[in-house]
Structures are given as structure tokens and as C-alpha cells.
Amino acid sequence: MSPEPLLRARDLVKEFPVAGTAGLLRPARRFTAVDTVSFDLHAGRTLALVGESGSGKSTTARLAARLIDVTSGTVHLDGRDITALHGQDLLEVRRQVQVVFQDPFSSLNPRHTVERIVTAPLRYQKRPIPGGTRSVARALMERVGLDPDHVGRYPAQFSGGQAQRIGIARAIAVNPRVLVCDEAVSALDVSVQAQIINLLRELQREEGFGCLFIAHDLAVVRQIATSVAVMTGGRVVEAGERDAVFDDPQHEYTRQLLAAVPRIRPEWDARRRSNVTGATT
Template sequence: MNVPILSGRQLVREFTPGGRRGTPFRAVDEVSLEVGESETLAVVGESGSGKSTTARLLARLDDPTSGTIELEGEDVTTAPPARLRNFRRTVQVVFQDPFSSLNPRHNVERIITAPLLYQRLGQRKDTARICKELLERVGLNPDHSTRYPHQFSGGQAQRIGIARALAVNPKVVICDEAVSALDVSVQAQVIDLLRDLQRDLGLSYVFIAHDLAVVRRLADRVAVMSGGRVVEQGTRDQIFDTPKEEYTRALLAAVPRINPEWERRRREWTARDGQD
């Protein structure tokens, strides 16, 4: 890999329960991650492993206690607002719950084009056209731009969130459990959409997940987190076929392989991969 598009070096994030007098708790403990051009880095681990906190640090939605965040080799850890504006143009986020991340008082056009106007990349007279183009790109009806979030299903709402992220032409999209709240069949559709967008737009993904079936389908590399630390990193095949750490082996062993729906999905995705 050449210079990564986005990287975190020795990231630490401490929280102090009960105010300043409490004992600091390290939710993220010296984590180093990087993602390259058109690559998908999956970050996996059980609940409380620190993966979502790491995602917030990489997205500059939270500040690290120590460590550095670099965008294309430039340190943006303490970037002033002007530089952060450029960072947010390059790095976008798709959140877990689309309904809590979409303003229920705004229609789809206003939701999708808000980042565009904030970044001063377009004019209001063009927002209707741009919104319809983005809706079509993510597989939604362009004529639904005047509807509101509650008028869509969970999968459709998540596609709106993806369209909003795409509005500023980012290079990196951080997906924080972006499909975990969706039904299995809808998950597959959204994963296919993410793969198509990566192929067409050259996007890089940091994909936070606990569903290893989804990770095996989408990831190029995998980082396994436990207790705020990265315990193992490697290519998808290395992690799934020859894991080195006991924690990783236990995580893989916990996948419900006897579940018929999981097995059906795994066979379907394996067959698709063979055709790609």
C-alpha cells in the first residue's frame, strides 16, 4: 500500500466516569489502522470492543486523548475549522440507524443536499436535480425527493443516508454498523450497492461490523478489536482461514453456521463472488 488515504496512529480515547475525580477508562487503547485507495477495511469485535468509538475518532466526530489522524499523509488531529471543512468533504459517515440520523422534519431533498450547500459545492437552484441523480444512483425513485424519512422502509432510509454521504464526492466512507439494523435480505441489497459504488466511484470504506458473514463478503482487510485494542489484523482470507489469535478464533467460532438463513446467505454470496 502507498500512502493511506485515511489512517489513525496510536489512537487513545479515555472517558472519565463521574467527572474529573473518576478513574479514566480507555475505550480505545493505542489503536493503529489505515485504509488505502478503493479498499475496504472492516473493523470487527464484540459489543464494547471500541470499534464504534474508533470510527468516531477516524471521522473526527470525537477527539482522541492522544495519537494522530492523517488524511492522505497530512495530520488533521487538531485541524482548525477551515481544514476540517476539507476533511469532511473527503470523509463521510453512514450511521447505524438511518431514522435517528435523518432529520424527520426535512424532506429527502433537503437531507441529501445539506452537505453540498454547507461545503459550498452547489447552488440551491441545482439541488432538485442533484438530489434526483443521487437517489437514482442508490436505487431509489428520483420522484420521491419531496417525501420525508418516515415514509420509507429501513433499507430505503439507509440508501438515503448513503446518498447524503455521496453528495460531496468523498474518497472515504465510514460505515458504522450501517447494515446491522436491516433485515437479512435488505442487508444483501445494501452490501451489493456499496460494492457497486466502490467499483464505480473508487470509494474506500472503513466498515464497522459485528456480522462476520457481511464482513467476509465486503472486506479486503480485517482488524479485530477486543477491549479497546486491535488484537489482530490481516487480509480477509488470513483472518477467516488462518487466524492467529485465540480471541479471533473464538469470534469466528461464535458465528451461527447452523442457522439456515446464514448458510443460505453465505452460499449465495460465495456464488456471486465467483461470478465477479
């Protein structure tokens, strides 16, 4: 593993104004969704940000991908500070950092064919399309395990798992350095989740991208992550290699999350119960 992280976030803070609180004699209140969050993501590895709904993990991912602006803190991509980039410079960041969203159908234009959808990043980036969009779309469909003859179909003609594969095909079309998966499997059936996770791991082995994986399901995280950062209340309360966090959690909140997970492996379940018991005696 290279000592220099592919994506580095330091002391990220994101505040949002609270509606209806401003007045003549008082300033508007602000809600801190992300509070001094730092992490490193290396090429070829998967960092999972985990926590309950409202913990700040998705907002953190959006800050890292520059989908929203930071209130304070910095984001570096390949050693370059991308925190305040705009215009053409930010467009290049968009190529290098792609996002797979939670609900595939809401992120795919229902009036566009698959061919148009998966090649959209190439057109947006004004990149050459050797052989034309039909040829590129067919190759992308094949890479994600879908029938290349279906490039003329529309999103409504696919299942949820197939639609998510289309979303992944669109994301990898521009060969990103970082793939942000924001609850990318949470809306899918368990068997389909496993298929998508296997696909992401296979693509990562082939392409070497770093993956920032946002999830609340620790059973899924155990399958895909190489490292984990646990968030609550907008802060990271525990971070480390996956097995260290799962097998020997140090923070009470992490132990509570693990205690709520259905049994995955008997030996993990036994260690988890022992950790929770030891923390409460």
C-alpha cells in the first residue's frame, strides 16, 4: 500500500442553516452535520463509513466527492487540494471521482436509453468515444454482467439489481480513481446485494480504484471493506482495519452497532457478545 493516500480528508466540517431561526435580534442558527472528520483512502482499498441514519456519513461522502462545498477542512486527491476548485478544474475532479447512488431508478433518467445513460459521463467530459456510443455502451454493459443487446432499452425495463449495474457502468465509463458508493446496495434484496458486492470487488481488482463505501448494514460492510470508520453525531468515533474494528471494537457506540447485527459467523458472534458483556459489567 502506497504511503500517500489517493483521497485524503482533513477536519471536514459541514454546517447547514436551520430554517426559521433568524430574527432581527438573533443570528440564524446552524446545524453541524459533519464535525471535524478526517480519513485516508488508498488505491485498491475500500473504506466503509458506517453509522445510523443521520450520522453524517452520506454528507461526508458528498463533501469528499465535491458534490457539496465544505464549511471548513480540506480534501486532497492524489496530493492536490480540491477543496475550492471550480469550473474546468472541478470538471476534472468529477471524472476522477464518480458516485453510485442508493436508488438506481431515481438516478437514471427514465426517458433515456441505457446507451445514452452509460455514455453520459463521456459526453459531459467531452471525451473521445472510439467506435461510437453504441460500441462503448455494449462493452460497459458486458463488463457489469448485463446483456449488451439491451443498450436500447429504458430503465423501467430492468430489475433493481440490473438498474444498479447500469449505474455502476455509468460510473466506471470514465475510469475514475475513486468510486463513492452511497448506500449502493441497501435498496436491494440480500442475494442481489451479494452479486453487486462481488461485481464491485471484481472491478476494483481490475481497475485499482479506491472505494468510499457508505452503509449502515455492517453485514455488508464486513464483506467489502478493508477499513472502517464508524460515525455518529457527525463525528468519527472509531476507525481502523476492518477485522480490528469488528473483532475488538473500542468505542461503546461501535459495540452497540455490532451487537445489533444478526449472526454472520459463529466465531464473530461469540466475540461480539463477549465484548458487549465485558463493556457492561
